Amino acid sequence: MFKPPVLTETTHGDIISIINIEYRYNNWGLHVRKEGVTMAREKYKTLTEQMFYILICLQKECCGIDIMEMVQSMTKSRITIGPGTLYALLADFVKQDFIRETAVDGRKKSYRITSLGQQMLDNEYTRLKSLVDDYGRSKK
Amino acid sequence: MVEVKNKCIEEVIMVVKNENKLVRFHTFQYNSLTSTEKYLEQMASNGWMLEEISGGVKFIFKKSEPVKLHFSVNIFSEGSEFDTHLLETNLEYIEYCKSAGWTFACTSGKVHVFYSEDENTPVIDSDPMIKLKTIHKIMGPKKMLIGSIMSAMAMIQIVYSLTVGLNQTEQSSLVFSNLVLWIFVLVIWAIQMIGYSAWYAKAKYAVKNGDPLPDVKNADFRGFVIILAAFSITYCGILCCAGIVLHEYINFVVIPICLSIFVLLYVSYKIMQVSEKRMIGRTGLKFITLLIVPIGFSSLMFVMIVGLVILYGAKSENQNADMITNTSAFKYDGVELGEYEQRYSERGTFLIKSYYYVLQGRSAYKSIKSWDFYVWETKIPAIHNRLIGEAIDGSMFRTMGIILNPTNTEIMIGFDTKDVNVYASQSEDDYEYLLYDEDSIVKLRSQTKLTKEQFDVIYKDIMN
Numbered sequence: 181m182f183k184p185p186v187l188t189e190t191t192h193g194d195i196i197s198i199i200n201i202e203y204r205y206n207n208w209g210l211h212v213r214k215e216g217v218t219m220a221r222e223k224y225k226t227l228t229e230q231m232f233y234i235l236i237c238l239q240k241e242c243c244g245i246d247i248m249e250m251v252q253s254m255t256k257s258r259i260t261i262g263p264g265t266l267y268a269l270l271a272d273f274v275k276q277d278f279i280r281e282t283a284v285d286g287r288k289k290s291y292r293i294t295s296l297g298q299q300m301l302d303n304e305y306t307r308l309k310s311l312v313d314d315y316g317r318s319k320k
Numbered sequence: 321m322v323e324v325k326n327k328c329i330e331e332v333i334m335v336v337k338n339e340n341k342l343v344r345f346h347t348f349q350y351n352s353l354t355s356t357e358k359y360l361e362q363m364a365s366n367g368w369m370l371e372e373i374s375g376g377v378k379f380i381f382k383k384s385e386p387v388k389l390h391f392s393v394n395i396f397s398e399g400s401e402f403d404t405h406l407l408e409t410n411l412e413y414i415e416y417c418k419s420a421g422w423t424f425a426c427t428s429g430k431v432h433v434f435y436s437e438d439e440n441t442p443v444i445d446s447d448p449m450i451k452l453k454t455i456h457k458i459m460g461p462k463k464m465l466i467g468s469i470m471s472a473m474a475m476i477q478i479v480y481s482l483t484v485g486l487n488q489t490e491q492s493s494l495v496f497s498n499l500v501l502w503i504f505v506l507v508i509w510a511i512q513m514i515g516y517s518a519w520y521a522k523a524k525y526a527v528k529n530g531d532p533l534p535d536v537k538n539a540d541f542r543g544f545v546i547i548l549a550a551f552s553i554t555y556c557g558i559l560c561c562a563g564i565v566l567h568e569y570i571n572f573v574v575i576p577i578c579l580s581i582f583v584l585l586y587v588s589y590k591i592m593q594v595s596e597k598r599m600i601g602r603t604g605l606k607f608i609t610l611l612i613v614p615i616g617f618s619s620l621m622f623v624m625i626v627g628l629v630i631l632y633g634a635k636s637e638n639q640n641a642d643m644i645t646n647t648s649a650f651k652y653d654g655v656e657l658g659e660y661e662q663r664y665s666e667r668g669t670f671l672i673k674s675y676y677y678v679l680q681g682r683s684a685y686k687s688i689k690s691w692d693f694y695v696w697e698t699k700i701p702a703i704h705n706r707l708i709g710e711a712i713d714g715s716m717f718r719t720m721g722i723i724l725n726p727t728n729t730e731i732m733i734g735f736d737t738k739d740v741n742v743y744a745s746q747s748e749d750d751y752e753y754l755l756y757d758e759d760s761i762v763k764l765r766s767q768t769k770l771t772k773e774q775f776d777v778i779y780k781d782i783m784n
Contacts, residue, residue: 230447245419248442262446263416264394269450271398287412 227304230261234269235301241282241292244270273297342368342381347544350455351519352536353393353431360391360433370435373428376401392422392434394444397454401429417444430458448527455533456520467513470549474506490703491668508549672707673697691778692765699759707761711754 227235233251242250244266251261261269270291273279278297283290293301344363348356360370365388368381394417398409406414406427414424414432421441422434434444445451481489481499489495515536523533668674674697680690698704753764753775764778 228447228449245416248416248420260442260446262442262444263420263422264396264413264444265447265450267413267416268397268454269447287408287415289412 226307227300229259230265231269232301232304233259234261234266234273235278235293235297238279238291238293238297239301241290243285243288243290245288340383341371342383344379344381345377346379347377347546348393348431349536349546350395350430350459351516351523351533353395354533354535356393357391360393360435361389364389364391364435370425370433372426373431373433376428387437389435389437390439390441391425392417392436392444394432394434395430395451395454395458396427396432397430397457399427399430399432420444448531448533452520452523452527452533455523459516460520463512463516467509470505470509471513474502474509477502478506487672487707490671490698491674493670496670505549508545511545512549668696671698671700671703690767694763694765695760696762697760704759704761708756711756711761711763 230251233254234247236254237247237250247266247270248261248263251259270279274281274291276296277294278300279291279293281289282292346356346359363370363381364384365386367384367386369384369387370379370391371382372380374380396410396413398413399407410427410432417432417434418424421438422436422444425433425435427433478499481495481502485495489499519534519536526532526534663680664675664677666673666675675695677693677695678690679693696707698707751766751769753766753770755762755764770778
């Protein structure tokens with residue numbers, strides 16, 4: 181049976197129902213609702229290292245440009261985010277409602293993670309942790 | 321050594337106007353920007369620093385000290401090809417790149433050029449997957465859509481020209497050149513589509529394996545192919561439309577059309593330059609240049625062609641009357657056939673020479689009203705044999721005029737025609753005779769049945 185989408189409210193009040201729910205057809209052509217949080221887009225099913233670190237940085241409000249330096253110092257230059265990639269990812273994250281703009285100072289824009297973005301980050305952490313745990317168990 | 325010398329001469333020619341400026345035409349595609357980076361690095365090491373990209377192809381360099389620089393040519397996906405000056409989003413993007421250590425050089429539409437002296441400056445597009453998606457989003461649909469439409473049009477034209485319209489193709493150099501052009505269009509777009517698909521598949525595989533995006537080989541050549549493709553689209557479109565309605569008269573307009581395309585490109589380029597200088601952006605002059613000018617140009621051409629059709633159409637109606645070559649009594653060896661007007665018109669002049677003429681009685685003398693001659697001449701045995709075969713088996717749609725009724729066709733016996741084969745058939749009103757020898761095929765349509773003597777007279781007159 182077709183069920184209308186459940187509207188969920190984020191911390192800052194944006195409605196994000198559509199991107200959270202995926203509809204599929206079953207064998208009889210009926211709508212089947214897939215429960216739980218599904219990724220808005222296939223590419224965010226697993227986060228790349230660059231995406232992961234951008235979201236980590238944005239757990240605290242910060243300016244987009246500063247993220248490059250923060251990631252570099254956080255990872256001791258293991259990960260470098262190119263300015264073009266950073267710009268594209270930030271724009272995409274805003275579009276997908278993973279982060280939101282908090283302040284604009286000239287051309288400097290500050291961002292902060294949304295609850296959806298935080299959920300993504302937590303999911304990724306859980307996924308990575310389970311990998312590490314599995315590895316640890318295999319060593320015992 | 322010779323190469324160096326040539327290069328020097330080339331550069332001297334280029335800088336003759338202004339010693340401090342060098343202009344080079346360089347084409348690039350979104351998936352071959354690495355080769356542009358290498359080109360700019362080489363120019364900088366030769367003491368020429370990029371100052372401006374004008375009109376998307378004109379690279380203007382400024383004289384500087386030879387310096388080893390690293391260039392990064394990037395696509396800014398939010399930019400537009402219609403941009404003539406930097407918008408706030410562009411400036412924000414440039415700010416990001418500057419903070420990473422890059423210096424902004426110039427921009428051309430979506431493409432932004434940066435350079436840095438430090439080899440270790442972070443790569444601007446550090447995620448190859450995002451870069452690939454950006455390139456594919458810009459290039460893929462456009463290339464595939466235009467390529468598919470052009471290939472389909474070319475296929476229809478080629479198949480038509482080689483089947484139903486084969487005789488026209490062989491009769492007219494214009495139709496033949498049209499066929500060659502469409503083959504050219506098909507080849508260009510097939511190369512484009514296959515080339516791009518192969519590159520995309522390769523790039524996807526490389527990204528999956530964590531390798532950088534592969535560069536397009538022969539990028540300059542590919543750029544040249546794209547320019548050729550653009551030319552061929554315009555040329556074929558105009559030629560095709562005009563060829564349908566104008567037939568051979570198009571020969572009078574083909575050369576002006578070809579020349580006018582160059583004029584159009586030059587005018588468009590100049591307008592683009594002006595719009596860039598005056599910073600008239602997305603809705604301004606550059607937009608008009610890139611969209612309205614070609615549409616306006618095509619419309620103008622269409623009006624021109626329609627005008628010519630009307631002009632020549634009026635002329636062609638009176639064509640037969642103009643073609644009267646002589647008025648003579650048609651007599652041979654004492655057999656008098658009457659006094660005739662002869663009218664003549666040429667149809668094909670290429671691989672098949674074909675012409676048509678009518679002998680029409682000036683009075684109802686001997687009850688013969690008119691004889692129509694359709695003559696085909698060709699030196700190519702394959703075409704000759706095919707035409708005869710079609711004439712005999714009655715494939716009328718191909719041969720237009722050599723139409724016999726195969727059920728009623730018989731070889732005429734008793735005519736004194738040593739090396740000539742003669743077939744005859746009778747339809748409701750007409751008697752039709754087909755004569756052919758090594759080079760020519762003649763169909764004669766008469767409204768009366770010819771006697772042996774009459775036929776001999778005609779045969780000797782037309783075959784000798």
